[in-house]
Amino acid sequence: VPPGEPGGRCYRGPDMAIPILLFVIAFVVRVAVAALFVEPAYPDALYYANLGRELAASGGFSVDYIWNFVEVGGTLPAEGELPIPSNAHWMPLAALIQVPSIWLLGPTATAAALPFWLLAAATSPLTWFIGRDAGVSAAGAVAAALLVAVPAAVSPFLGQPDNFAPYMFLGALALWLCGRGLRGHRRSFAAGGLVVGLAFLSRNDGVLLSVPFGLAFLYDLMRKPRLSRIGWGPALAFAGGAVLVVAPWLLRQLAVFGSLSPSSAGGRILFITEYRELYSVSSDTSLGAFLDQGLAAIVDSRVEGLLDALLIFVTMPLMALLVPLLLVGVWVSRRSRDFTPWIIYTITLFAFTALVSAVHVPYGTFIHSAVALLPHAYLLVMVGLAAVVGWIAARRAHWNAERATRNLGFMLVGVIAVVSVLATRNTIETWTEERDGRTEVLAALAEQADPDDVLMSSDAGAYQYHGDWAGIVTPDDPLPVIEDALRLYGVRWLALEGAHTVEALQPVIRGEERPPWLSRPIVLTPPRPRTEQEIASGANQDPPPRAALYAVCLEPGDERCEP
Secondary structure (H helix, E strand, O other): OOOOOOOOOOOOOHHHHHHHHHHHHHHHHHHHHHHHOOOOOOHHHHHHHHHHHHHHOOOOOEEOEEOOHHHHOOOOOOOOOOOEEOOOOOOOHHHHOOHHHHHHHOOOHHHHHHHHHHHHHHHHHHHHHHHHHOOOOHHHHHHHHHHHHOOHHHHHHOOOOOOHHHHHHHHHHHHHHHHHHHOOOHHHHHHHHHHHHHHHHHOHHHHHHHHHHHHHHHHHHHOOOOOOOOOHHHHHHHHHHHHHHHHHHHHHHHHHHOOOOHHHHOOOOOOOOOHHHHHOOOOOOOHHHHHHOOHHHHHHHHHHHHHHHHHHHHHOOOOOOOHHHHHHHHHHOOOOOOOHHHHHHHHHHHHHHHHOOHHHHHHOHHHHHHHHHHHHHHHHHHHHHHHHHHHHHOOOOOOOHHHHHHHHHHHHHHHHHHHHHHHHHHHHHHHHHHHHHOHHHHHHHHHHOOOOOEEEEOOHHHHHHHHOOEEEEOOOOOHHHHHHHHHHOOEEEEEEEHHHOOHHHHHHHOOOOOOOOEOOOOEEEOOOOOOHHHHHOOOOOOOOOOEEEEEEOOOOOOHHHOO
């Protein structure tokens, strides 16, 4: 921060030891989590890891599988071709940043994850800088930075090759630069355009980070007397920087797909009425079908999405415990220019979530974006804690407000750290169970399938990553539509996973039904035992097998499907 600017601060000497130590602590946390599970664990992370490998091998922006048919227009295309152009839905940054480490370390899980460990770790000292620049006490800034290193139930996701870590870092940085712009730091405001542009390349809704900047500039124009703090120069520099970053990507999207947002063009992202329709290729997801559900249903779904978003934010990073302190901190800082951009972005994000992406909220869409809120949110928690302790200390003569605030702040860090450990353990157990459930299927494919065979599965990215199998996702549609997809892409094998089997194929994996184009199970991994909770709830149906592999026989005389 240039010390010559108004309110500028120069960090040197002993002060710099604190952010360096915070980075080391946060990086060690990420490495410790990776020691338990380092591989990409779910479709988003698998997509970025697969694409990162492809880019590092100079294969360009293409993938040899379809994770969801929104990648090819949301319906079955006229011709089934693999590989396909990548990124019709997801943005490119999380794949691009893997390339240097893959070149250096090879196409390993560690190489893919390393940039995300570094960015997640860098967000911890960034939080400290934001807090100190905003006047938060040294102890409060350190405590908030430690919370960013162990953000409760969000913690296991920060080391995944996904956009959690990049968006948390870029979002926090953008909001800090905007706050500094409101205080007269014109260069900070101008630099915000580059950061917002990078955030957009991380997530489509990163464009929402431009809202605080736009409102700040409008406020600057309308103030009387017009003692401009920002001015047209920094505003134009902001816009130019954002365009400079995003224009090459948008031109690529237009050239390849003919659309700036290809997956939204068919309506399947915007107009689904239930989440399973995202994986369907035959359901009607037009604007007309969306409106046909009626105003009451539309309003109910928007309200439900907003409530789901609030619940996720309250429970995953804040664990409910921190909510009262956050609310106090927001109230105390409501006129602070350091936190005004955060408040504006928070309102904007929740409004966008309710109006546009309500149906997607419980399935990870919201928390992917909400991580940008965490650094400032944890700082506001510490501001709220200081305000509450100060109020009590004013009425208790024996209280030392500064010492009590510091001690209680680090106690909160300890509590959230314990919660992070428990949440990480539970999440990694789930990831491990899903990965291990595919082991027998992958082994059978390696033994019996030809290298060029195409596989249909519930998670095509996982089979591409672990076995290099080209494939398509199972459509969530009736059996005739699934058969059409099999024929279109010349699929030779079908892998089912009990926890993620679409409705039409559940009788198949349970052995209750077998279509004529399907063999008997080649692999059938036994179901997990029912949990005590399932038994206590009275569930009378055993879980389905964890995984199963079948041969798909679409040509007459295919001996793999003998009766």
